[in-house]
Amino acid sequence: MSVKRTAKPVAVNPLTIGPSLGGVLAVQGCYRATALLHGAQGCSAFSKSLLTRHFREPIAVQTSALQEMDVIFDADRNLEEALNTVIAKHRPDLITVIGTELTDVSGTDYTACVKKYIRERAPRECLIVPVTLPDFGGGSLETGYSAVVEGIIDAVIQGQSGKPPGKPLTGQVNLLPGPCLTPGDVMELREILGDFGFEVITLPDLSTSLSGHLLTGFSPLTRGGVPLDALKQMLRSRYTIAMGASMERPARRLQHAAGIPYKVIHGMHGLAAADELISFLQQLSGIPVPLRYRWQRENLLDSMLDAHFHYAGVSAVVALEPDHAQSMTAWLGEMGVKIKALVAPCETPLLKEAEQEVWIGDLDDAETLGWGADLWISNGHGRKGARRMKSAFMAAGFPVVDELGSYMSVSVGYRGAMDLVNRAGNLLIRRKEDRHEDRFHQ
């Protein structure tokens, strides 16, 4: 319907996550890789600590450790030194150099610096990707994540330098999962695609890097994710599936470079979204829908019927990254939940076209606009606000540091939708009980 903003001179309880952190997250889904944040030490330390606490895994990120004088005189020197050190010590397959607000404001042209470095000094087997993030244009986690995925795809295409990538593989598809999908979600999606007979190349593949491995021997590089060789094979795929509107740009890159058609799946949550995905896969593969999905769909519908009583008259406030918010809202619509307020940290083309009224704001806006809602869905920072207005709190998105295993929760596909229906339903049941209890004791 429309995108609105509240008039506040300061952000109160921010919903935004730095785009550079989103970029670091995307890098975690590539094998033997590291992100290199070009900024002050804190830029990487904050990202590292937040990601570590959410995923409960070590995170691969380094810093160019800029200090005042470096910024004034020559930030490039630090970057070169950092690249030298990381390459000499760890021999990574992929380094993504991500700019920060600090480098953007000081105006150092680190993209040129990295290009020069690649030309003159970088070892062949290491792919170095400079990514400039849309700085103060009001980006968030999603923006940085998709920019890094796009940057990596670009670099892979350029590495091909015009050579044809080899014979197309009809059984192979590319999967570009958006940042709102957990490692558990990505795993589920890969399984679904596999059941339709596809070989899948996933970028980034968090399901093999941040899902909880037990590899010993410490390495500062990522221990899982999509390997560089597989990335090069992406250009031979038959199709690209982009999960979330933010992944359309990287998908389009592949189309331009290698003529690979793509499909953007906007909905990731709920029955209709799963239907869309499954029917698309059926068309693409030409094989009938496997029995297990027929069963799962029936199970889902049954649990929606079981649960719908508890969703009667329920209103919700949703504060999530744009794609996530949009998809979650669609699912809530399926359950008959009235949206009291929909808040996103930044504006995207998707949100402009949304039927629902969208507010660009922070968690304080969510609290004010959604006051009195029964259900609050946001990242873990929303918990206190939800408590203040006594709504049921369902954690989703990033970061959620005070719950175990949230990074493995599954909400895509029929099975994920069923889990979502039950999870939120249970919260609503508990809330009702608590309210009775309160009334009784007063």
Next chain:
Amino acid sequence: MEATSKIPAHDTNCLNLYPKSQACPRPKPGESAGGCAFDGAQITLLPIADAAHLVHGPAACIANSWESRGSLSSGPRLSDYGFGTALSERDIIFGAEGKLAAGIDYIAERFAPPAIFVYATCVTALIGEDLDAVCGEATSRLGLPVIPVNSPGFIGSKNLGNRLAGEALMQYVIGRSELDDTLPPSGVNLLGEYNIAGEMWEIEKLMNRAGLSIRSRITGDGRFKEIGRAHRARVNMVVCSRALLGLAKRMEQSYGIPFFEGSFYGAKETSYSLRQMAYLLNDRDTELKVDRLVEREEARVAEELKPYRRLFKGKKAVLYTGGVKSWSVISALNELGISVVGVGTNKSTAEDVGRIVDRIGENAEFIAEGGAKRILKAVKDRKADMIIAGGRNMYVSLKERIPFVDINQERHTAYAGYDGLLRLAEQIRHALQHPVWKLAERAAPWEEAGEAYER
């Protein structure tokens, strides 16, 4: 600590009150860890629970750091709120001082805090925002202390940020809320105790039992007004934080308050700290009271620790944590009968290292840098049974199936004081004896014995 020692200590002249010409060591690009000065300033000031904390800078600075610390408040919760000016491109080009002023007004009107701390960030420092001027004007316009904290990330390490936050307290807070001047100064200030997992409360209970009272909490569970009266204390105790040592020295110069460095980790350190307070208060009565309390508590703890000491006999630990905590936690571990065979000195000053050596000798492995990799090596070389470190290294340790105890600011258990020592013992017992370790050693049924986990 003589310069001839083979144990590496970091040159931390930058922690001294009057820095010499030598600069802080420059962090090495590509292999640095640890936070920035902005992070450090927040660690020191955010525990002031009733104040508003406004970050003047890009969205990421506040967004990525918000709600990440375990400092608890017993009352006001305003410091839980994350405030940021979230600069846009336009702000960068045209300057954001107007926006900042409007933000300050907004917070003052809506939340009516006793004070607002305004934090500079790299970007605002770079574009030359005059925080002092904006805050000064706001202070007179609103009749409310609006305090600039000039500690942008790129000027240095977390430690420097701690210290600069101390400077801000000295310059703008301490001595600003007057007590009735006819009353004599009284009580003890605790500097650098951040009430992680409620440790401040633990300490306060203990002090009260000995007839000692806290004048100001700097800054765990702190209140703005209360910190303003810190100059009317009779003793300063610097708790486990070299960074606020500068503040203690400044207060000694300006207000003549004697200070000492101490810790509450371990029974001996706790007793020493309490005795030191009583001694500096120069009050015979209190000293006697403290003596009695200390004797009673130490006897009780020694008795209750017996089963743990039997259990921990021969156990070895590698300790990797911030500068001061290294030596203070070592004392606690010694009392539990656990020998420390490796210790991180990455943030320790020569003085800290000296104290570590006093406690464990020079035979332990001293890990000056290298992080996780070196910690694991130390564990292997010395056949240690556990790692005691900060959350940063937790998951590395677990993947190696090494029992782990979290000692840093994100933890949920209070280890300060006598009861804290018992809690630490219980935590370590839990970490060592948990059934999951047995299961983790066992191979999966389809794996040959011995082949397990050799991937």
